[in-house]
Amino acid sequence: MTVTYEEAGVDLQAAADLSHRVQMKLGTGLFGGFVPVDDLKEYEHPVLVSSVDGIGTKTRLAASLQVTHGLGRDIVHHCVNDIAVHGATPLFFVDYLAFHRLDSSLADRLVDDIDRACSALGISLAGGETAEMPAVYREGCFDVAGAIVGVVERGGIVDGSRIRAGDALVGLPSSGPHTSGYSLIQALFGEEDLRALVPELGNTLGDALLASHRCYLGEIRQALSLGGVHGLAHITGGGIVGNLSRIMPAGLQAAVELPPLPLVFRLIQDRGVSATEMRRVFNLGIGLIAVCDRRIVERLPADWRVLGHVVETRDDANRVVLEQSRSPTSNGKEMT
């Protein structure tokens, strides 16, 4: 008896072919990826900022609807946002793709999509790893993860430490659930629900749910250039409370007035998800929150909406308090 790796479920040739194509794209067949950083010498005290993330079970929804072309953007944008909120300029990205069975054309599409998302933001795609693990992944399943590295001047790190009472809370819309809550979503909706056209969405529910994770890099840079931005929170798993809490200093509380739920989140809630659970899992239509000097609010572009303000508190266990907007149509930039 002769046993091959292929019989054990791993197609080394497909992996080698993919690896070759990826190398051509990356310009290296070496063990590591190279990013020259002579520019770092212009920083007085350069600090590298990194983040690693996955896009969770959004891969499964995409695979079941055969719409996988946005997943590369999802992981790149998710990672970029996580370091942009600290004031960092992204330098390079590396991806990690793992499959039940290596599907070369899917893997190629993912790498192409990642590469395009990086190029559009001026980031190098410095490397990647593709794994085939039939014994670990369920049939037809795959995982998309990645890590980003950027740089920020030490004195320019945005981490919430300058937040003070009276600061304004302003937010930018999300494009949907981004990359959070997809296990719950798939427990709620069957394929028929997902493929059905929802006239008010102008789209099928599935396509609306697969909208790419919005990238906030440009908006963050623009806001930071105004001065007076004291903290930025990327709203992902854990929702507004879980994520905004990460940057709120002791003794202060963010009082957030939730804007009306976008339709896609109302459709989810209508399937029987409690308001508490919705807040714990989803971004509820707000993908980024900035805490800033209230004097800069009116200089922000119209896309930003005022969500509340920062007050003093003795209740350090609740650094963020959410209230549903009293008027379902209030979404202007006036402070309440």
Next chain:
Amino acid sequence: MTVTYEEAGVDLQAAADLSHRVQMKLGTGLFGGFVPVDDLKEYEHPVLVSSVDGIGTKTRLAASLQVTHGLGRDIVHHCVNDIAVHGATPLFFVDYLAFHRLDSSLADRLVDDIDRACSALGISLAGGETAEMPAVYREGCFDVAGAIVGVVERGGIVDGSRIRAGDALVGLPSSGPHTSGYSLIQALFGEEDLRALVPELGNTLGDALLASHRCYLGEIRQALSLGGVHGLAHITGGGIVGNLSRIMPAGLQAAVELPPLPLVFRLIQDRGVSATEMRRVFNLGIGLIAVCDRRIVERLPADWRVLGHVVETRDDANRVVLEQSRSPTSNGKEMT
């Protein structure tokens, strides 16, 4: 009906608890990890070198034998070797852990182990992501991946381009299959085989197979300090041919005389794996190969063994040729 995320199979509280513990360890609850790099200013032309990897289905073997304490070291050492072979000094590491069901005590153990492996090498653990995806991973399964970032002076990059005919090939032993070939291994051996003591190994087969991926950072630094090292190859999936080929310049061929197979690889081969397949999948006992000026060979520590030399060739399709050692006991440092 009220549906919670937990009913959909994701335990956000366990994830938050873990995240809290990891944050305590990392000293940040922020969106990205911070690594000050003032030292980079001492480089004339700093180049960041990165690599991303996973440890494949070794996780499954470890889980089935309930010996998971070495997996953190596996991923850190795998990644460190991949940039050390280019002459880079590792700066920081980020991990990605994904589970069918989040097992907090396992996740804690993995993060502890990763943290210890990083500390031992003077590397920062700058961040990590933990995902729970019951719909994507098989029951009881998990994935361990990570990315490393290091730095090298542009002029000091080791990439094989200085390799020339007459150079010596020297190698360092592996500690076992490291992190390659575990799907095949688990197709060959059942739990009874793995738990059985193999007297010649002084260990059970399972424990021998779970030996941690050896880290070559110290040995590589020492060799580089001698000057005359023209290329370094980390032998992982793809074996000696697949990996050494990555650094061999056109027109040159590495003629490698394979040392006798260590017992653990003979036990694998004895289950019916062809010699060709063995060479394609496993490191066969050699985890690192250096291509260097033959004059430095005798100044290398005794752990290095001579494996062959570089010759000119017109056969660019075969940059590495393997031959089985004629004398099964020849393992000295004399060149043949």
